[in-house]
Amino acid sequence: MSNRPEQGQRAASDDESERLTHERWTRALEAGEPMGLSCGDCGYVTGTPKAACVRCGSRDVSTVSLPTSGTVYTKSTIEIAPGNQGRGYQIALIDLGDARMLGRIADGDHVEIDDTVELTGTYEYDGDIVGVFEAR
Amino acid sequence: MTDFGVYTKPIAELFADAALPAMEDAGIENGDVDAFYFGNVLGGAILNETHLAPQVASHIGLPPGTSVQRYEDACATGSLALKHAVRAVETGEHDVVLVGGAERCTPAGTGIETSEMTRIFGSGAHRQYEQAPGMTTASVFALHTQRHMHEYGTTEEQLAEVAVKNHYHGSMNSRAQFGEEKTVEEVLESPVIASPFRLLDCCPFSDGASAVVVVGESAAESYGVEPVDVAGISHQANASPVADQPNPPSTEMVRRAARDTFDQAGFGPGDVDVTEVHDCFTGAEILALEALGLVEDGRAGPATVQGRTRLTGDIPVNPSGGLKSKGHPIGATGTAQIVELTEQLRGESGERQVEDSTRALAHNVGGMTATAVVTALEART
Numbered sequence: 183m184s185n186r187p188e189q190g191q192r193a194a195s196d197d198e199s200e201r202l203t204h205e206r207w208t209r210a211l212e213a214g215e216p217m218g219l220s221c222g223d224c225g226y227v228t229g230t231p232k233a234a235c236v237r238c239g240s241r242d243v244s245t246v247s248l249p250t251s252g253t254v255y256t257k258s259t260i261e262i263a264p265g266n267q268g269r270g271y272q273i274a275l276i277d278l279g280d281a282r283m284l285g286r287i288a289d290g291d292h293v294e295i296d297d298t299v300e301l302t303g304t305y306e307y308d309g310d311i312v313g314v315f316e317a318r
Numbered sequence: 319m320t321d322f323g324v325y326t327k328p329i330a331e332l333f334a335d336a337a338l339p340a341m342e343d344a345g346i347e348n349g350d351v352d353a354f355y356f357g358n359v360l361g362g363a364i365l366n367e368t369h370l371a372p373q374v375a376s377h378i379g380l381p382p383g384t385s386v387q388r389y390e391d392a393c394a395t396g397s398l399a400l401k402h403a404v405r406a407v408e409t410g411e412h413d414v415v416l417v418g419g420a421e422r423c424t425p426a427g428t429g430i431e432t433s434e435m436t437r438i439f440g441s442g443a444h445r446q447y448e449q450a451p452g453m454t455t456a457s458v459f460a461l462h463t464q465r466h467m468h469e470y471g472t473t474e475e476q477l478a479e480v481a482v483k484n485h486y487h488g489s490m491n492s493r494a495q496f497g498e499e500k501t502v503e504e505v506l507e508s509p510v511i512a513s514p515f516r517l518l519d520c521c522p523f524s525d526g527a528s529a530v531v532v533v534g535e536s537a538a539e540s541y542g543v544e545p546v547d548v549a550g551i552s553h554q555a556n557a558s559p560v561a562d563q564p565n566p567p568s569t570e571m572v573r574r575a576a577r578d579t580f581d582q583a584g585f586g587p588g589d590v591d592v593t594e595v596h597d598c599f600t601g602a603e604i605l606a607l608e609a610l611g612l613v614e615d616g617r618a619g620p621a622t623v624q625g626r627t628r629l630t631g632d633i634p635v636n637p638s639g640g641l642k643s644k645g646h647p648i649g650a651t652g653t654a655q656i657v658e659l660t661e662q663l664r665g666e667s668g669e670r671q672v673e674d675s676t677r678a679l680a681h682n683v684g685g686m687t688a689t690a691v692v693t694a695l696e697a698r699t
Contacts, residue, residue, distance in 0.1 A: 285451060
């Protein structure tokens with residue numbers, strides 16, 4: 183799809199430099215500044231990159247900063263995992279402002295539902311980076 | 319269908335053990351089959367075998383000219399293939415469709431160790447946003463179930479009762495991989511896999527195959543056997559990753575699929591006599607009972623403890639033993655549920671027969687709670 187700036191203001195997703203790609207999302211997370219996407223039509227906010235709104239299909243999605251602290255929605259401690267993941271670690275669905283994100287809980291830490299957690303670093307598995315959270 | 323357990327024979331030979339008896343049971347000759355829809359999930363990852371449909375079709379003697387295709391939709395694969403078979407005969411594209419699945423994914427049968435098999439099973443999760451933080455197949459259902467426990471007070475003992483009930487049912491099923499009875503104490507003393515699930519909350523790795531034959535409504539009587547009607551079937555998706563799914567533990571795609579299926583069938587959850595649900599983990603059965611409308615939200619734990627979902631209860635669930643006891647050869651599971659329910663509606667289930675069953679429901683979930691197929695079956699009277 184060609185860019186036609188003469189037609190006025192474009193939705194952010196039409197401009198590749200503005201689009202929230204996995205690479206851009208990863209860099210932001212590594213900088214401790216998590217990013218998501220907000221839908222201009224239905225208002226849904228997602229915590230991971232999409233090409234359009236996952237709820238309503240609108241392409242009017244724009245990149246938004248997410249808070250670095252949030253609340254545990256649900257969690258599980260995993261004992262049987264792929265070899266390189268280790269064992270006895272916790273994952274959690276975390277509400278960061280209006281977005282929800284699956285994060286890894288820092289080794290040795292343990293969280294419960296409704297606990298407040300903070301993004302304190304990142305974790306790499308097989309070339310991909312995700313957020314690490316600790317109870318506050 | 320075959321017994322579920324551990325097999326080392328080629329996929330095509332395994333499937334033949336299910337398909338040839340299914341065609342005989344249906345009164346169908348090989349030359350009658352217009353299309354063959356085959357379910358297999360992990361052949362590529364485990365056995366280095368993809369594009370299995372022509373190979374399997376050739377082995378079981380479906381002549382060239384038969385339309386053959388492989389389906390993959392994680393654990394809902396077999397039901398997805400069934401949906402396409404039903405639609406194909408409904409629209410008149412095909413008259414007779416053989417549909418089924420086969421899977422070889424046991425560590426014992428493949429020589430692949432458990433942690434590596436756990437990695438392969440996790441391939442249904444989003445690589446960047448679910449696999450990377452360490453989510454496994456057990457843990458996505460664990461995340462839903464932990465939230466269910468938080469919201470409704472569901473307990474680990476109630477989860478254990480699901481396993482005890484399904485092993486009791488499986489003890490009456492000669493095809494079951496783990497057909498011995500278990501106690502609540504045994505479940506609660508087994509090691510943690512992904513909290514709150516312990517080993518005995520989880521279905522096993524399984525090998526096996528299953529098959530059914532789908533024909534047009536008006537032609538069904540002409541084969542000289544007792545047909546069962548597919549009264550409704552619906553396939554619905556949920557967002558992936560799970561972080562974008564609305565309100566876990568609602569499993570919203572199951573609710574949509576159930577509504578659609580009941581609309582097609584012209585009956586509701588209160589009219590169902592016997593149900594097979596996708597109990598890959600005990601918590602998954604709890605979520606299923608509520609999402610299907612068999613039990614009100616938050617009450618599936620107590621309903622299980624009260625015995626309502628036992629063979630003798632008012633809503634018998636998983637008379638086969640379910641995935642938990644019977645086993646879960648992924649691509650074969652969907653049509654294995656249909657085999658069980660067809661036999662139930664025909665009154666052929668022996669010791670585990672739910673008496674006077676005329677309406678049945680199957681629930682098959684795939685991937686990280688991202689796909690569901692719900693099927694309603696009805697006996698001809």
